Amino acid sequence: xxxxxxxxxxxxxxxxxxxxxxxLAISGRSQEKGDxxxxxxLSAVAYPFQAAFSGTYNGVSSVWNxxxxxxxxxxxxxxxxxxxxRFVEENNTLREALHENRRLKDLLSLKEESxxxxxxxxxxxxxxxxWTKTIKINRGERDGVTDDMPxxxxxxxxxxxxxxxxxxxxxxxxxxxxxxxxVVLQRTRVRAVAEGDGSGGLILKYIRDLExxxxxxxxxxxxxxxxxxxxxxIGVVTLVEAGDDNFFKRVFIKPHADILKLEEVLVxxxxxxxxxxxxxxxxxxx
Amino acid sequence: xxxFILLFFITVVYMAFKGTVISSxxxxxxxxxxxxxxxxxxxxxxxxxxxxxxxxxxxxxxxGFIGLTSFTFITVYTLxxxxxxxxxxxxxxxxxxGAGLASLTSTTLSYFIVSSLNEDIHYFSHVLPTALLxxxxxxxxxxxxxxxxxxxTFSREEGETF
Numbered sequence: 001x002x003x004x005x006x007x008x009x010x011x012x013x014x015x016x017x018x019x020x021x022x023x024l025a026i027s028g029r030s031q032e033k034g035d036x037x038x039x040x041x042l043s044a045v046a047y048p049f050q051a052a053f054s055g056t057y058n059g060v061s062s063v064w065n066x067x068x069x070x071x072x073x074x075x076x077x078x079x080x081x082x083x084x085x086r087f088v089e090e091n092n093t094l095r096e097a098l099h100e101n102r103r104l105k106d107l108l109s110l111k112e113e114s115x116x117x118x119x120x121x122x123x124x125x126x127x128x129x130x131w132t133k134t135i136k137i138n139r140g141e142r143d144g145v146t147d148d149m150p151x152x153x154x155x156x157x158x159x160x161x162x163x164x165x166x167x168x169x170x171x172x173x174x175x176x177x178x179x180x181x182x183v184v185l186q187r188t189r190v191r192a193v194a195e196g197d198g199s200g201g202l203i204l205k206y207i208r209d210l211e212x213x214x215x216x217x218x219x220x221x222x223x224x225x226x227x228x229x230x231x232x233x234i235g236v237v238t239l240v241e242a243g244d245d246n247f248f249k250r251v252f253i254k255p256h257a258d259i260l261k262l263e264e265v266l267v268x269x270x271x272x273x274x275x276x277x278x279x280x281x282x283x284x285x286x
Numbered sequence: 287x288x289x290f291i292l293l294f295f296i297t298v299v300y301m302a303f304k305g306t307v308i309s310s311x312x313x314x315x316x317x318x319x320x321x322x323x324x325x326x327x328x329x330x331x332x333x334x335x336x337x338x339x340x341x342x343x344x345x346x347x348x349x350g351f352i353g354l355t356s357f358t359f360i361t362v363y364t365l366x367x368x369x370x371x372x373x374x375x376x377x378x379x380x381x382x383x384g385a386g387l388a389s390l391t392s393t394t395l396s397y398f399i400v401s402s403l404n405e406d407i408h409y410f411s412h413v414l415p416t417a418l419l420x421x422x423x424x425x426x427x428x429x430x431x432x433x434x435x436x437x438x439t440f441s442r443e444e445g446e447t448f
Contacts, residue, residue: 024353
């Protein structure tokens with residue numbers, strides 16, 4: 001018996017750790033609260049590298065966009081190269097500032113209009129693997145960010161926080177297969193659950209075959225779960241198919257927000273769902 | 287222990303790079319290439335916990351399903367260790383083919399587990415490009431890893447057998 005274990009110890013250990021890993025993956029241990037010491041430790045180890053890469057990348061792209069790319073104009077304008085270079089450089093700097101201003105203005109106006117307290121955050125990393133879609137933002141526990149807080153961009157819903165550390169937080173994007181949001185179709189008021197399909201879109205589930213769903217229908221949050229605020233835009237219907245069971249439809253949605261190009265997001269810290277709900281209901285009654 | 291720390295840090299740096307600089311473009315799967323190298327290089331008992339730790343690190347830093355990559359890494363390690371009894375990865379072409387196959391095995395296993403949790407995911411997004419890139423870069427990355435780990439010999443007799 002001992003010799004058998006000794007001979008097969010690699011295989012036995014592999015089987016044991018395989019089963020433990022499989023159990024972790026299927027039971028979704030990562031979603032449990034208060035049991036993330038190792039993940040937070042790994043996140044802390046990786047943070048300096050992420051910050052360094054992110055800083056270097058932003059620096060290089062900024063230099064490229066602001067200077068090197070435009071230096072080529074100099075070759076085409078030999079006679080007035082000094083003047084043009086100066087103007088182009090100034091122009092580019094202003095253009096960058098204008099774009100940034102527009103983006104921040106959008107965020108600010110959303111912040112002013114929003115029914116909840118928000119904190120602006122920069123996207124630190126994108127984790128876009130084969131089927132999982134998450135981002136890391138530069139706001140964490142010390143900024144009051146906690147699990148389940150929704151992430152919003154000027155275009156609409158982006159995701160929710162799933163893990164926080166002191167200086168950063170990880171957020172599950174709405175296109176991740178683990179994401180599940182209660183939504184309502186604006187035109188028909190049909191309620192459904194929007195799940196990420198893992199490849200940049202969402203799928204609406206539990207819509208009966210009898211319901212009237214058309215391409216182009218807008219989908220907004222229903223606010224039933226208490227996590228997401230009501231009436232935040234999610235996306236538009238791009239494809240409607242009959243389901244395999246002839247009972248539910250398969251409805252595909254393209255998100256409003258360009259999720260792979262997010263630079264800044266708002267974290268909704270307090271959702272005043274009751275207040276907004278009552279005011280919304282009053283409006284509907286009128 | 288030195289190799290353990292080295293490979294762990296390579297994985298952390300790779301994940302940090304992937305998440306910040308090239309987030310949406312497929313990259314060669316370096317942690318998987320490490321697992322592939324360990325499985326036919328100098329297999330030993332400590333490789334299995336290392337595969338588990340690397341997988342856990344990948345899952346944790348990518349925000350993925352915790353345990354999923356650990357499972358696929360250990361499975362790939364085990365399958366490839368058995369395969370390496372007959373196939374000797376002594377040429378660049380064989381290493382490329384082996385790493386590409388390991389990548390396909392890993393993503394297919396992941397697909398089956400993820401699809402058991404959520405039926406509506408697409409198999410081919412990123413799978414083939416990642417496998418091809420992993421295969422293409424595997425020989426170079428393996429050579430660099432061997433230099434970093436100062437592994438000189440590859441002999442099945444040195445390792446343990448099932």
